[in-house]
Amino acid sequence: MSSEDNSGDNTASRPARKTLSLKRTVESGTVRQNFSHGRTKAVVVEKKRRRTVGPGGTEAEPLATAPQPAAAPKPVQPAPQAPAPAPKPAADNRSGVVLRTLTEEEKGARAQALADSRVRDAEERQRAAEEEKRRAEEEERLTKERAEAEARQAEEDAARAKQEAERAKAAPAEQAAPADAEQPAAAPRRPAGGDDDAGKRRPSRPPEKPAPVRRDGERRRGRLTISNALNENERKRSLAAIRRRREKNKSQGPSEPGQKILREVRLPETITIQELANRMAERAVDVIKLLMQQGQMLKINDVIDADTAQLIAEEMGHTVKRVSEADVETGLVTEDDPDGAKQPRAPVVTVMGHVDHGKTSLLDALRQADVVAGEAGGITQHIGAYQVKTEGGQTVSFIDTPGHEAFTAMRARGARVTDIVVLVVAADDGVMPQTIEAINHAKAGEVPLIVAINKMDKPGADPTRVRNELLQHEIVVESLGGDTLEVEVSALKKTNLDKLVEAILLQSEVLDLKxxxxxxxxxxxxxxxxxxxxxxxxxxxxxxxxxxxxxxxxxxxxxxxxxxxxxxxxxxxxxxxxxxxxxxxxxxxxxxxxxxxxxxxxxxxxxxxxxxxxxxxxxxxxVRGGMRSSLADMMTQLKDAERQEVPLLVKGDVQGSVEAIAGALDKLGTDEVSARILLSGVGAITESDVTLAAASNAVVIGFNVRANKQARDLAEREGVEIRYYNIIYDLVDDIKAAMSGLLAPELRETMLGNAEILEVFNISKVGKVAGCRVTDGRVERGAGVRLLRDDVVVHEGKLSTLKRFKDEVQRVEVGQECGMAFENYQDMRAGDVIECYQVETIERSL
CATH class of the missing domain: 2.40.30.10 (Translation factors)
Structure with a gap:
């Protein structure tokens, strides 16, 4: 369209053809940056310009960016020219600017230009990073070489100083001056780049490439220290070098194994795999592998016998020494000491006798104490040990034992550990069962006896009776010509106690205790x-x-x-x-x-x-609770299964009391009923005790102990009975009564009388009624009857009717006639005899 055609149009228009191109968006410049020690660095500073294409083809102001490393700019290829767009018809005359949309070719050209610009930016950034890395590596290399040069210089100075010191020591005093004169000429030459001034020894700029100066056989040293500076010998290998060598050896493969240590393994009758491995100093896994090869799949805590353990130990090269398991006690108790090492010791005296004969009271009088007041019921239920010092300064150890029959084991222990037994016999009671038992214990232990006839202050005391009764048990006292010492004492009045002590000391001198x-x-x-x-x-x-x-x-x-x-x-x-x-x-x-x-x-x-x-x-x-094998044992087991049992749980204050209670309850048992102690122990009653009693329907017995609060609360919830005792008499009596209640009552039959049947009547609505005459005793209504025919019992039951004439009566005496009918029985004949009896139920007791 020509200009003449638009001459009458007032709208401004763009040129018809214009070349489309992209300008440089980055302008770069170089700045020199200074660092310490005279170092410089060239830094590239870039300016980026934001490209915004407006309607008139103008661009926005540039934006300053961070400095970037210097890089050669890449020539920008001119974008291809887009064809001029066709002029738009002047339809809108409201504005003086004509807006034109971009064609597809223009859009593609712009996109291509933007992509090329991004590629160039990435390449420039990569080149700048590589240049920075190269510059850093060069700087590090120079720093390292400078440090090495300084270290070598220091080493040479130190070596020279040491040589000069050695020459000064070796040279004579008169040659000191010429040596000093020749010193400047003999001084070694410093390396290039050095400075005589110590303060200016560090160069302002590093040398270009200092050549390393090394002596023959010298390795590169690390940090300079006083020790390695003054040491001319070769430096030892560092820990890091040793560690690197070890790592290298590991990577190359396992080292040669050390020589195996063979041991002598002590094998008991049974041993666990873990213990066997420990004694051989081997791994338990290796032992298990050997057992698996033999076809045994076992774990580390399993027990193997000595034969298997010996095979394993010998397979691993060890020697075996078979020992018994009981060898652990070998040497535990040594033999008696030689006489030269022994010294005199105090005698151990055990006081024994029947219950309530005054054993503890006599000991209290000797000790000047009051032990009886601390015992429940005034009887001794614990074994006690005391030491008493006599007026002469000598010491006597006393052991007090209970006299109750339940404490037999306690008395037996007292007789075993003692040197002398003091047998206390009451002058008014004489020899009693527990006195005889104490005599037997003393004889079994071969312990000498001293008889103390106590309670001489009582009116009925008769010591002669005691002496005579002791003769029946082969105890002959000195007054009767024997060798058993006797002393008449009174614990209450404290009479003749000194004589008793003298007798004890005399007997101990005879025994020569050491x-x-x-x-x-x-x-x-x-x-x-x-x-x-x-x-x-x-x-x-x-x-x-x-x-x-x-x-x-x-x-x-x-x-x-x-x-x-x-x-x-x-x-x-x-x-x-x-x-x-x-x-x-x-x-x-x-x-x-x-x-x-x-x-x-x-x-x-x-x-x-x-x-x-x-x-x-x-x-x-x-073994005690194992299976029974013989026929007699099986019969006993069946009888035990039918036996009634009273389950008990016994807790006491001391071991001896629990032992005595268990022995006393065991004696109460019979073939029909017995006391079974589920658990016996020492200490307070706990929750676990109550739980066990609840599970087995047992009664908890506490002897001189109590239950704690938690156990009491649990017993109330579970309905468990806890009985407390402090006297063994009461405990035994209560358990005896409970066991007696489990006994089946005894049925006792009492004969009342006999009657002879004279005639049998058949009465309607009643049945057969026997007319009888009482021949012996009496007949009572409700009593048991037997019908005898030719002295053979035909029927046994009860009477349903007993009449005299037409009246019901309770009893019929001898010589009278009456009518009787049986319950559920009608076969009665004349001449039969009716026997009347009564059954009484009698409660049994142990």
Whole structure:
């Protein structure tokens, strides 16, 4: 369209053809940046210009950007020219600017230009990063070389100084001056770049490439220290080098295995796989693998026999020594000491006799104490050990034993651990059953007797009767020409107590009692209990050696470390010598009364002995409760199954009391009823005890102990009965009554009379009625009757009718006639005899 055609149009128009091109959007410049030590760095600063194409083809103002690394600009390829768009018809004359839309070719050209610009920007950024990395590596290399040069210079200076010092020592005093004169000429030359001034030794700019100067055989050193600067010898290998060498050896493969250590393995009768591996110093996995190869799939805690363990040990190259499991006790109790090491010791005296004959009262008079007041019911139910000092300064150890028949085991223990037995016999009662039992215990223990005839202050005292009754049991006192000492005493009036002590000391001199106090302690457990605050407490009597605080001891199947020892006065002591009774704290559990204790060298030995004894105890219990084999045993088991049992759970304050209660209840049993003790122990009644009693419908018995609050609450909820006792008489009587209630009552038959049938009448609506005459005794209504025909019992039942004439009567006496009818029986004949009897139910008791 020509200009002439648009001459009359006032609208401004763009040129018909114009070349489309993209201008540079980045303008760059270089800036020099200074750093320390004279270093510089060239930094490229770029300016980016935001490209915004407006309707008139103008662009926006440039935007300053962060400095970028310098890079050679890439020549920009000119964009292809787009054809001029066709002029738009002048339809809108409202504005002086004509807006033209871009064609598809223009849009593509612009997009291509933008893509090329982004590619160029990415390439420029990559080149700048590579240049920065190269520059950093060069800077690091220069720093490292400069440090190495400085280190070498320091090493050379140190070596030169050391050489000069050695020459100064070796040169004579008169040659010192010429040597000093020749020193400047002989000085080694400094490397290039050095400076004589020490303050200017560091160069302002690093050398271009300093050549490394090394002496023959010298390695590159690390950090400069005084030790390596003054040491001309070769430096040792560093820890890092050693670590790198080890890692290298590991990566190359496993090293040669060391020589295997072969051991002598002690094998008991049975051993676990873990213990076997420990004794061979082998891995348990290797032992299990060998067992798997033999076809045995076992775990690490399984037990194998000695033969299998021997095969495994020999397979691994070890030698085997077979030992018995009981060898753990070998050497535990040593033999008697030589006479030269022994010293005199105090005698141990046991006071024995019948119940209520005054044993404890006599001991109280000797000790000037009041033990009887502390015992329930005035009888001794605990075994006690005390020491008494005489007026002459000598010491006597007394053991007080109960006199009740239930405490037989206690008296037997007292007789075993004692040196002398004082037999207390009441002058008014004479020899009683427990007196005879004490005599038998003393004879069994071969212990000398001293008879103390007590209660001489009573009006009915007759010591002659006591002497004569003792003759029946082969006890001949001195007054009758025998060798048994006798003393007439009164514990209440404290008469002749000094004579009793003199007799004890005289008998001990005859026995010549000695022991070695310089050896580990050994003795016997007299009594044991579980104290709420102190734990297991054992009353022990030291027989040989000395027991000290801190010793490790084994008492029966229990062990422990002595934490404290308390004497009879309640005082803490650090050691206890022979014949001294003490309470020991620190055991892991309550031992049994009568167990021997011995001090061992360490806790490991104590555990080993304790484990062995506990295993022995469990095996005995399993054998005792095993299956019965013989026919007689099977019959006994069937009889036991029909026996009525009273389940009980017994808790006591001391081991001896629990033992006595169990023995007394066992004696109460018969073929029909017995007391079965589910659990017996020492200590307070706990929740677990109540739970066990609830599950088995048992009665909980507490002897001198009580249940805690939780146990009482649980007993109320579960309906468990807890009975408390402090006197063994009452306990035995109550259990005896309960067992008697389980006995089947006895039926006793009492004959009332006989009647002879004279005639049998058949009455309507009633049946047959026998007309009888009472020939003996009487006949009562409701009593049991038997119908005898030719002296053979035909029927046994009860009378339904008893009439005299037409009236119902309660009884018919001898010589009278009456009518009788039987319940559910009509076959009566004349001449039969009716026998009338009465059955009485009598309660049985043990």
């Amino acid at each position: 022991a070695n106090p310089e050896r580990p302690g050994e003795g016997v457990v007299v009594e044991a209990q579980l104290d709420k605050g102190r734990g297991p407490v054992a009353t022990v009597l030291v027989q040989r050696g000395t027991l000290r605080v801190g010793d490790v001891l084994v008492a029966g199947s229990e062990w422990g470390k002595v934490r404290a020892m308390i004497n009879e006065h309640g005082e803490n002591v650090t050691e206890a010598g022979p014949s001294m009774p003490v309470e020991v704290l620190g055991l892991n559990a309550t031992p049994s009364a009568g167990d021997n204790f011995v001090v061992v060298e360490n806790e490991g030995r104590a555990r080993e002995v304790s484990d062995y004894r506990q295993r022995q105890k469990r095996e005995k219990q399993q």
